[in-house]
Amino acid sequence: MIALRAILLATALAVPARSASGGISRVIHEVTSPYHHIRVLDDGNFRTLCFDDALETSMSIQNPLTGHYEYTEYFHMPWLWNTNISKVLIIGLGGGSAQRSFEHYYPRVTVDSVEIDPTVLQIANDYFNFRESERQKVHLEDGRVYLRRSTAQYDLIVLDAYVQGRYGSCLPQHLATQEFFQIARDHLTTNGIVAYNVIGNVTGWHAEIVGAIYRTLTTVFPQVYLFRCNTSQNIVLIATKARGRAEINGLRQRAHLLVQSGRIELPGFLDRLSSIQFAPPANLARCPILTDDFAPVEGLAGGGGKTESSRSRANSPAGSALPPVDSRLRVETDPFATPRARMVTDQLAPPGRGITNAQVLHAMGKVPRQEFIPAQLRSQAYQDSPLPIGFNQTISQPYIVAFMTEQLRPRPTDRVLEIGTGSGYQAAILSELVAQVYTIEIVPELARRAAADLSRLGYTNVFPRAGDGYNGWPEASPFDAIIVTCAPDKVPQPLVEQLKEGGRMIIPIGSGFDQQLVLLTKRAGILERRAMLPVRFVPMTRALKP
Amino acid sequence: MRRTLAATLVFIGGFIIMVLEIVGARFLAKDFGSSFHVWVSQIGVVLIALAVGYYVGGALGDRWQRLSGLAFLLFPAGGLLLSLPNWADWLIGWIVTRHPEEQAIPPLWQKLDPVLGSALVFLLPCVVLATLSPYMIRLATHNIAQVGRSSGFIIASSTVGSIAGVFVAGFLLIDRVRLSDIFRIMGGLTVILGIFCLVFDRLWLALPAARVTQPKT
Numbered sequence: 001m002i003a004l005r006a007i008l009l010a011t012a013l014a015v016p017a018r019s020a021s022g023g024i025s026r027v028i029h030e031v032t033s034p035y036h037h038i039r040v041l042d043d044g045n046f047r048t049l050c051f052d053d054a055l056e057t058s059m060s061i062q063n064p065l066t067g068h069y070e071y072t073e074y075f076h077m078p079w080l081w082n083t084n085i086s087k088v089l090i091i092g093l094g095g096g097s098a099q100r101s102f103e104h105y106y107p108r109v110t111v112d113s114v115e116i117d118p119t120v121l122q123i124a125n126d127y128f129n130f131r132e133s134e135r136q137k138v139h140l141e142d143g144r145v146y147l148r149r150s151t152a153q154y155d156l157i158v159l160d161a162y163v164q165g166r167y168g169s170c171l172p173q174h175l176a177t178q179e180f181f182q183i184a185r186d187h188l189t190t191n192g193i194v195a196y197n198v199i200g201n202v203t204g205w206h207a208e209i210v211g212a213i214y215r216t217l218t219t220v221f222p223q224v225y226l227f228r229c230n231t232s233q234n235i236v237l238i239a240t241k242a243r244g245r246a247e248i249n250g251l252r253q254r255a256h257l258l259v260q261s262g263r264i265e266l267p268g269f270l271d272r273l274s275s276i277q278f279a280p281p282a283n284l285a286r287c288p289i290l291t292d293d294f295a296p297v298e299g300l301a302g303g304g305g306k307t308e309s310s311r312s313r314a315n316s317p318a319g320s321a322l323p324p325v326d327s328r329l330r331v332e333t334d335p336f337a338t339p340r341a342r343m344v345t346d347q348l349a350p351p352g353r354g355i356t357n358a359q360v361l362h363a364m365g366k367v368p369r370q371e372f373i374p375a376q377l378r379s380q381a382y383q384d385s386p387l388p389i390g391f392n393q394t395i396s397q398p399y400i401v402a403f404m405t406e407q408l409r410p411r412p413t414d415r416v417l418e419i420g421t422g423s424g425y426q427a428a429i430l431s432e433l434v435a436q437v438y439t440i441e442i443v444p445e446l447a448r449r450a451a452a453d454l455s456r457l458g459y460t461n462v463f464p465r466a467g468d469g470y471n472g473w474p475e476a477s478p479f480d481a482i483i484v485t486c487a488p489d490k491v492p493q494p495l496v497e498q499l500k501e502g503g504r505m506i507i508p509i510g511s512g513f514d515q516q517l518v519l520l521t522k523r524a525g526i527l528e529r530r531a532m533l534p535v536r537f538v539p540m541t542r543a544l545k546p
Numbered sequence: 547m548r549r550t551l552a553a554t555l556v557f558i559g560g561f562i563i564m565v566l567e568i569v570g571a572r573f574l575a576k577d578f579g580s581s582f583h584v585w586v587s588q589i590g591v592v593l594i595a596l597a598v599g600y601y602v603g604g605a606l607g608d609r610w611q612r613l614s615g616l617a618f619l620l621f622p623a624g625g626l627l628l629s630l631p632n633w634a635d636w637l638i639g640w641i642v643t644r645h646p647e648e649q650a651i652p653p654l655w656q657k658l659d660p661v662l663g664s665a666l667v668f669l670l671p672c673v674v675l676a677t678l679s680p681y682m683i684r685l686a687t688h689n690i691a692q693v694g695r696s697s698g699f700i701i702a703s704s705t706v707g708s709i710a711g712v713f714v715a716g717f718l719l720i721d722r723v724r725l726s727d728i729f730r731i732m733g734g735l736t737v738i739l740g741i742f743c744l745v746f747d748r749l750w751l752a753l754p755a756a757r758v759t760q761p762k763t
Contacts, residue, residue: 034582116581141656142579149647174575292576292725299721 029127033119036163040127046342047127049095054163055338057095057128064129065104068097070341071197074227074236075158076101076266078193079258080251080273081240085109085155089187091143091175092161093120095128103136105265110135112152114143116161144174147183155189159196171198173295176213180292181220181239188241194221196237200301202228202281208300210235211287214280219289226277231341231365248276336370339382343369347384348402355399357406363432364402369395371457372423372450391443394538395423396485402429404506407519407532408481410434415476417498419469420485424450424462430483431459438476440469469540472498479503487515488540496520496527508537547753549699551746552682556700557707558739559678562671562732564711565719566627567592569728570668572720577638578660587660588668595669599676606677607684614747616681620740623674627733630667631726638663671736678739679704685750 025048029040036051046067049057060067075098079085086109090098093115102111115121118140124130132138139146143161163170174180184194198213200206214237217224221239223246228235255273258264281287288294344365348355355361370381372395377387386394405426410416414434418427421441427450430437439462441447447466454462465473469484470492477498484495484507491507499505505520505527517535521528571588578584606615641663645651651659679700687696719728 116579139650141651142581144576145579145581145642145651148577148642149645149651151647172575172580173572174580177576179576294724296721 029123031119031123033117035117035119038119038123040123045346047095049123049128051163056163057097058338059095059097059128064100067342068101069234069338070229070231071234071236072097072101072160073266073268073272074229074238074275075160075195075197076105076264076269077227077236077238077272077276078156078195079264080254081193081238081242081246082155082191083254083258083263084191087152087154087189088112088156088158089114089147089152089154090158090160091147092159093124093130093138094160096124096130098158098160099130099136100128101266103133111137112154113138114146115140116142143172144180144183147187150187152187153189153192154187155192157184157188157192157194159194162197162199171209171297171301173290173297174292176216176297177290177292177295178216178219181217185220185241190241192241194237194239196239198235198237199233200235201233202226202235202277203283205233206301207281207283208287209297211281211283212290212297212300213237215284215287216290218280224280226281227272227275228277230275232337248278251276334368336368336378336381340365340369343382343384343398347399353399355402355406359410359433360402360406360429363405363429364398366432367425367428368457369398369425372425372428372453389423389446391446393422393443393446395425400535401426403533404483404485404517405429405433407506408483408504410481414480417473417476417479417482417495418485419472419482419495421447421450421464422485424454424464426483426485427462427464428454428457428459431462434481435461437462438473438479439464440467440473442466442468470494474498481505482507484508484540485537486540487511487535487537491520491527496522501525506532508535511539548686548750549696551750551753552686552700553703555739555742556678556682556704557710558735559675560704560707561711561714562735563592563595563675564708565715565728565732566668566672568712568715569719569725570664573634573667573725573729574638574660574663577642578663581656581660583657584660584664586657587664591661591664591669592672594665595672596676599673599678600680602673603677604680604684607681611685612747613685613743613750615743616678617740617743617747619674619677620736620743623671624733624736624740627671627729627736630729630733634667637666641666675736 025041025043027039028042031038039050041048041050042061045061047059047061048055055069058067058069085106088102088109088111090111090113093099093113096113099111099113102109113136115138121138121140125132143159159175161172161175181194185192188194194217196213196217198206198210200210202210214224214226217237217239221241222243223240225238225246226235227238251273255264255270259269288296288300290297344361346352348364349361350356370378372389373381373387374389380387382398384397384399386397389395408416410430410433412433412435415436416430416434416438418430418437418439421427421439423446424439427437427439431454439450441450441464444466447464451464454464463476472482472492472494474494478500479498480500480503482495482499482503482505484505487508487510489511490509491505495505499522501522501524503522505522506517507520508515508517510516515535515537517532519530519532521530567588571585574584574588641659645655683693683697683700686700687693715728723731
């Protein structure tokens, strides 16, 4: 009897590689200032600024206008309420993500930054492409002391002075009180706006601190809005001096106008608007109003809900989690969230690569790939390549997983068969997108391990089995879609039979270096064949079973 | 007996000093920011207060030799702390606003302003509270042969009080009680210490001193 050896794919050829990340970060600068132990990390593609054990800034070395943390983009949202912003104050310099993008995108805007730590300014200059100029000034002192003594009026005041480490948050309490917000209001022009970066969630983790700052803002400003980051646990609060409450259609219209007229060129500006939440946090009434006299920020941050499980949790930059760089660096939040988000933006999404299916991108941004990889290789979990997982098998390159998943056009009601479980990562991705995943692996040890990992991570709609993939899974057939992750010479007939009418199968066919990734669609019992990509998968080797 | 009373007194004194130091740093932040200089100032000023208080307390102990003498120091200190929320803001406001608005504060004053603010607000009460230890060593010791043990016990009690003050202030009070109320509570405690000194003044003399072990000759 002929058996199949389902060996998982190796790397795909002819895939446009934008960057081949080394994946390992080196500490290229390390210094202790009176405020922080500061490190600059560099992995060849990205530079990261760390204060103690918290991430402050990330920047692409090739293009310093990219690679930043998502939350800094919400500092551009105030244009929706005030189209005449010309003078901006940013409290907290860090690596200067917001400063750089304001300088680049708005030629008529001048930015004043206040940074308490002179060492940070030095590092921003030396490592993060930051340049002081007429339009880009830095004041080295405490933000509140500066603002109190300043006679300047601003159209926008951005607060980004929050550090989150594993020993709790360091929210400068004097920058979160009613009295401080009054000082800020007095330094704002008529339609002035405050944007405040808070680390936390609307419910659960740090909800008390988010609620308290929200509530405190409402005592000083007529309107407060909230933006929730998709890739991290940051919340950006927007408080306006304007009295009227904006509504979503008006904001959308204005956003389109700003983009169409070319006044806003920030990529993704329109998408960021969908993160807005108009309703205040549900716990608002239970949160205290923070005053100079009573601002228990440590107690609020410590007393909140526990951090979420590592599977669903995203991390929080600017005081956030670290990429998997160095065993000395540990953080409280999921250290893989940032590299995972970067994987999605750099390796999968346009313009670098062409995965456009939002659900697929979301699943890729959600499933913890590192959990499917041997411990010693976890630091490379999100690099742009396949990795060995033992038994001469590999976990595929993220792009190939996303590409095949996208081509399969998964629907929430689908039942999908996978041949070649391997690590279980592809099954987990599918699990996020379809109703049921049936997956077969011929190496018993791998099948067992994948089953254990999938169940540990809570993927209850995946049904793994050890066995011969060539014959498919007749009892569970027919399937809406079949995905094969090893290359046979021709399409196994049992799989064709188990495919539903109208069903899709994606499968690499050929041998050695001459393989094609093929998409098959079953119409009236006949397979329509479309070649997708030249690829190189490990062959589906046939062995004789005793 | 005298030693136990003395230890209680200095324990509370040490407690109040450290609550003032920790909570005071938070209080200064709203005007001087959360700069490193604020913490340096606060620690420096409290240490100055301790040095002055130890010296003065020892000298006064030798001169007055009565428990009631402390009440004359503790009442004004308590009064200062009780009323601190009413005058400290004004005083610190004066320090900050004396620099012209549109000029950067000179680097020297960036460092010295928090020292000045901290000293004006916290130095006097802390000096008074620091006098307790040497003063009580003097009162609780009647035999030169006991000085080592007596002073060791009292200084240790005061330090244990300080340790308690640090953790209670930093981990409990900050999260639960308004800053102004913390200052008022510490002021109240200081006044109570003063009353205690008055009440026990006469009793003190009647209390048995620690047993004297006569050195064999």
